Amino acid sequence: MKPNVVMYSTIIDSLCKDKLITRALDLYSEMVVRGIYPDIFTYSSLMYGLCIMGQLNEAINLLNAMILKNVDPDVYTFSTLVDAFFKEGRVKEAKSLLAVMIKGGVKPDVVMYNSLMDGYCLVNEVSKGKHLFSTMPQMGVTPDVQSYTIMINGYCKLKMMDEAMHLFKEMHHENMIPDSVTY
Incomplete structure (x- = not known):
């Protein structure tokens, strides 16, 4: 069976939930090299993993990369990021993300x-x-x-x-x- 976005994303999600973010990012890179394009689930899983590991700036970089690749973030993506920023005491950034979300038409x-x-x-x-x-x-x-x-x-x-x-x-x-x- 040839790997596809669902297979990669499922494994990436599991790795992120187990706090194995380096392995998840390696798998993400492999996926891209193979010409398999990440979807919203892939990106949201990675952002969740980065956030629980305290790598919020990397999560924002990934959000920007995702948007540049025309993958629109959803309310789950934004909720994950907003929650992480608040937990780090970064209220201003959390509010900014909310504004971006609403401006982007995400309710x-x-x-x-x-x-x-x-x-x-x-x-x-x-x-x-x-x-x-x-x-x-x-x-x-x-x-x-x-x-x-x-x-x-x-x-x-x-x-x-x-x-x-x-x-x-x-x-x-x-x-x-x-x-x-x-x-």
Whole structure:
């Protein structure tokens, strides 16, 4: 069987999840040399691997290379990068990526909103997270259990127990079942 983009991408994704980014990048290079063109899944997997290894600048370089090769990033690609930048405390870059995403016509989904809210909570900007949480329905995005959990967690870290309890009650009112992370 001749290797194709699906075979390469599946292995690359697995290597990235196992934090074997050097091997994944080697396989990516081999793929390109063989004339097999990476797709969105290949690029997103590599960016995820680079991000979890703290190689954010390399991930951005890969994003730029991907765009130059006319492979459009999707909301998952952007969510991965935004989440990584927030976790590194690089809020300005995270916001810039969000602006690029929206300008490119990619609509934020619940995963992106959760990444943003979690990021704001990580840098103690819970009010910005709450603003996003509040605007989700107006943007056609329904908060999920993780959305509530992120905000409850953010409030608890800042000892804002009344706000946390309010959201917990709202969660029940919305017929959402808290998961083990919520508790």
